[in-house]
Amino acid sequence: MQITANTAVTLHYHITELSTGKPLDSGHVAYLHGGYDNVFPKVEAALEGQSVGFATTVELDLPDAFGPRDPALARVIDKKDFPPGVKVGGQLQGPGPDGQPQVFHVVKIKGQEVHLDGNHPLAGLALRFACKVTEVRAASTEEIAHRHVHGGHGHHHG
Ligand SMILES: [Zn+2]
Known part of the structure; x- marks a missing residue:
């Protein structure tokens, strides 16, 4: 299945600091694809039309990442x-x-x-976001209504 609007996408990712290569965060994340602001827009653009097994590395300057520290x-x-x-x-x-x-x-x-x-811990840093697509499926109508993915590596309601 291809990554298009309203698919639920699971990624395995590593975030490093762009200038030093210092590892900052890694793990799995499931997001709703299609401009729901669940992931960095530049990452979403790189994944559009791809499918399971696709791997990419995206460089995120401050405006594309968490912005400057306030x-x-x-x-x-x-x-x-x-x-x-x-x-x-x-x-x-x-x-x-x-x-x-x-x-x-x-x-x-x-x-x-x-x-x-109160800044995001990664504010003020340019980032390198390396990821591999591990799952793509159609999102449920409930997920689309909530604008996020449920279960697994997605959103859990308290
Ligand atoms: Zn929800």
Whole structure:
């Protein structure tokens, strides 16, 4: 089956930093093909019309990846303002610069200072996205209505 609009595509992928080749992330992802913004548009364009077994590597400059880091999303907050057990790698939600809820990652704890960053962990990096297509199937009407793939490596509803 070919990858066209409204197919559910499973990829095995490796993301490395473009300039250094440093491995950043790898795994499987299932996405709904056809401009649903489930994966990088440049990756989607490279996969259009392909089928299982197709492998490609796409270079993603900042605008094609997660964009530049926004310094306004970095915060330092006193540790006493947190519930006990705050840890590096943890996440919490708070108001962002525009007042909308924003997920912040705890990136560093230094003495009484908790450093938070609301940027995507891969923001500010140009990326190399290497992937291989492991499954292609027609998406269900429910998946198309939800604009994402269910089950397996796709979206799981809580
Ligand atoms: Zn859903």
